[in-house]
Amino acid sequence: MRKFKFLIVFILVGLLLVACDDGKKDEKTDGEKKPVSGDDGKLSGEITVWAHPFTADQEVEGKMWEEIIASYEDATGVKVNFEQIPWANRDQKVLTALAANNGPDVFYVIPDQMPQYADAGMLLSLDQYLEGFDIEDFVDTALVSTTWKDELYGLPILQEAYTYFYNVDVVKDIGEDPENLPATWEEFEKWAEKAKEKGYYATSFQGGGSMNGTLYPFLWQAGGQVVTEDNEVLLNNEAGVEAFEFINKMYEKGWIPEDSITAMEHNALWDGGKMLAVQGSGNSVSRMLDQDLFEFVIAPPMKNKEQLTYGTTGMFVAPINTDNPAAAAEFIKIVTNTDNQKKFNTVTQYIPTRESAKDIFSENKYLEQLAGYTQYALPGVIHPEGRTIMPMIQAELQTMLEGNKTPKQAADDAAAAVESKMGN
Amino acid sequence: MKREWNRNAIVYIFLIPVIIHFIVFQIYPFLLSFYLTFMDWKVIGDPEFVGVKHWQHFLSDKLAWKALWNTVMFSVYYIIPTMALGLILALIINSGVKMAGFFKGVFFLPVVTSFVIIAGIWGWLFGGTEAGMINYLISFIGIEPQLFLANSSQALAVLAGLSIFKVGGSTMIYYFAGLQSIDKQLYEAARIDGASAIKIFWKVTFPLLKPIHFYVAITTTIGSFQIFDSAYLLTGGGPNYATTTIVYYLYEQGFTGLNLSYAAVLSYVLFAIILVISLIQRKYLGQESKHY
Incomplete structure (x- = not known):
């Protein structure tokens, strides 16, 4: 029993030490502020x-960063x-570092984090740091993701554009012309029917993946x-229901694979030449x-x-608790x-977000083509709840694909779920 | 106090580093996260006190209850089959079969292989199209292609199958050790008394493995309540939340939704459940008892 008491006392003393230690650390960081x-x-x-x-080639990438940082x-x-x-x-790494007040002064984020x-x-x-800055050179869609409630929080360095890649062999096999790819939903439906x-x-x-791809x-x-x-949920308006209906039609008609409800990828089917087109x-x-594996052609983004x-944007931002905000902002501008x-984009093969930097792909016709689609x-979804609402919408879409809800019901229920989240 | 110290100094000296580690990395986070459940914490800035708001939200959060239910169902699919598989594999390698070492290695292979790789293989085997391996095999016996991971009534069982496959090898090792420690004389005596092999198994082997049953039951139960990676890798919690387990939901809330306080509430609920189950198992399975 005495031993047990001793142990308890020991643990309490230990806890006290941990608590005190925490306080000391705070003082120390305050005392030894970095030069600003x-x-x-x-x-x-x-x-x-x-x-x-x-990229996978860290040597080339490392050299690139050296040059950028030197500039x-x-x-x-x-x-x-x-x-x-x-x-x-x-x-987790960024959040814990920022919470502990020893995080970076500049870091990279993607649109749903921002x-x-x-x-x-x-x-x-x-x-406040952008007076006289040539912001007009940036592609408009790239700035969408760096802005929240009329304030600019980051500057974009890279962009992507997802669009349909077609397998030329399959296109020919269904008797269509690879030079003349579907541009609208209607045209795509005709091709899909023939492919089927x-x-x-x-x-x-990829119903189990991000809604950005579905x-x-x-x-x-x-x-x-x-x-x-302003938290107005538009998921179940006419356009919303139309999108749910289109996806349901693709599944019911067998245009997309049976496991699409939760699939994370269909690489084997595409690589094996069993698929007309994929988003890439x-x-x-x-x-x-x-x-x-086979010849492919790229179509422009579809239109209804x-x-x-969809295409992600990669940007650099600075945390509010940076010790050196002016220098951080300047870094974001220069990078x-x-x-x-x-x-950066020559090495990483992404698409620049400045019009004036887009001439780097003259040797790669595919990337040059994609660069025109950003x-x-x-x-x-640029919204603080963008990531939280995604699983809710996904669940309704999956229920619809399983045949348990009509597209209208699924859209309504998804909207209701999102609304209840926004009400929180 | 001084006599106590003199007598046991060496013990405390060795214990100090361990206890310090335990306090810093276990007790302190444990208490801090409890404090967090009464706060709204935005990561940066000061937490705001909100009382029992997050606990109340838990009670009315249908998804959390669904996640708990899914986790319970996962345990049903997982615990007994894992124990049975481990025991069967252990009996095989303990039976004096040729190349027992080789089989032991094969059975143990999934345990040491990265979960991501095993999950990838499992996803490929249980592909929901006609091209999926299992669908291809069952087509020979006239079964229609199944959706597996894309079907809300099958997905959880397929994920449980993955975990059974992954963990079966390690339960085999525990059972194998248990089998080795059973006194051979008991088998001889049973045989002299004319007991059949099946009777020997149920009357001698199975009861004498009780400590192993207890240990394996506890660890697989805890494991099943902490299941996360297979849902994360293969189904994303779907279809329609059918594979959203409590830890997956906790992760989503905490690290996707940045709702860390609510995630802390969920982690306490999980802790309470595991604690209660462990205590119940201890009461009914864990008593030391002599059978002879």
């Missing part, structure tokens, strides 16, 4: 930048500590929207060229009422300038 830029507008000190591995350091005199963070669990972070007051608004008759699937549908592009093409900035972007081009598609975007590429 002064009020006179001159930049100084140092900043920490977090980015992720964008910043030469221009500002601020020292950059560049840290590469693995993609896996990047959210409004979530911005709405929680975690990000530094860049507006010949024993092919028309396209892939419902959303069809919703936007139908002229709809998921939710507005720059990554898919590199993969297709490496594998060299609108010509739109996304024309020269650095050219360097103007149609929306970055997903």
Whole structure:
């Protein structure tokens, strides 16, 4: 019993120490603040930048970052500590580091993180640092994802545009012309029907994956929207129901594979030449060229009422608790300038977000073609709840595909679920 | 106190690093996350006190209850089959079959293989189209292609199958150790008394493995309540939340929705459930008892 008491006392003392230690650490960080830029507008000190591995060839990528960072350091005199963070669990890493007040001064985010972070007051608004900045050079759709409630929180460095890649052999087999690809839902339906008759699937549908690759592009093409900035849910209006109906039709007619309800990929079917078309972007081009399985052609994003598609945007942002906001903002401006975007996107094979940097793909006709489509590429649902509502909509879509709800019911229930979330 | 110290100093010296580690990485986060359940925490900035709001929300959150139900169903599909499979495999390698070491290695292989790879193979086997391996095989006996992971009534069982396949090898090792420790004389005596092989198994082997049953039951139960990766990798919690388990839901809430306080509530609910089940199992399975 005495031993037990001793142990209890020991643990309590330990806890006390942990608690005290925490306090001490806080004081220490406050006391030893990193050197920062002064009020006179001159930049100084140092900043920490977090980015992720964008390519497999780390040697080339490392050299690229050295050049980009040198261009910043030469221009500002601020020292950059560049840290590469693995993609896996990047959210947790950024959040825990920022919460502990020792996170980066600049980091990379994708569109669905940005409004979530911005709405929680975690990000530094860049507006005050952008006087006289040539923002017009950026592609409009790329800036959509960097803006939340009329404030700009980041500058984009890369963009993608997803659109249909067609297998030329299959196109020929169904008696169509690979030079003349479907541009509207109606034309696509005709091709899909023919493909089905010949024993092919028309396209892939990854119902277990992100809605950015499934419902959303069809919703936007139908002229709809998921939710507005003011929390107005538009999922079940006429356009919304039309998108649900179109997907249901694709599944019922067997244009998309039977397992589309929860599938995460259909690579085997596409690579095996059993599919007419898949949605792809720059990554898919590199993969297709490496594998060299069959010839493919790329169609422009489809149109129903609108010509739109999905394409992510990658941007750099600064946290609100950065010690050196002016230097961080300047880094974001310099890393996304024309020269650095050219360097970055030549190495990573993404599409630059500045019109003036888009001439880097003259040797790759596929990427050059995709670069012309980023103007149609929306970055997903830009809303703080964008990521939370996705599983709710997905569940209703899956229920519809299982045959348990009509498209109208599914759209209504999805809208109701999203509305109840917004009401929270 | 001083005498106590003199007598056991060495023990405490060795314990100190362990206890410090335990306090910093277990007790402190444990208490902090409990505190978090009464707060609205935005990661940056000061947490705001909201009382029992998150606990109340849990009571009315249908999805959380569905996730709990899914987890219970997963346990039903998973615990007994895993124990049975482990025991059967252990009996095979313990039976004196030729190349027992080889079989042991084969049976153990899924345990040491990365879960992501096993899940990939499983997803490929249970593909929901005609091209899926299992669908191809069952077509020979006249069964229509099944949707498996895309069917809300099959998906959870397919995921449980994956976990059974993955974990069966390690339960086999526990049972194998248990089988080895049973006194051979007991078998001899039973045989002299004229007991059949089946009777020997049920009257001698099975009861004497009770400590192993207990250990394996506890670990597989805890494992089944913590199931996350297979749903994350293969179904994304779908179709229609059919494979959303409590930990998957917790992850979604915490790290996708940044609703960390509510995720903390869910983790406490999970903790309470695992604690209660462990205590019940301990009461009914864990008593040391002599059978002879």
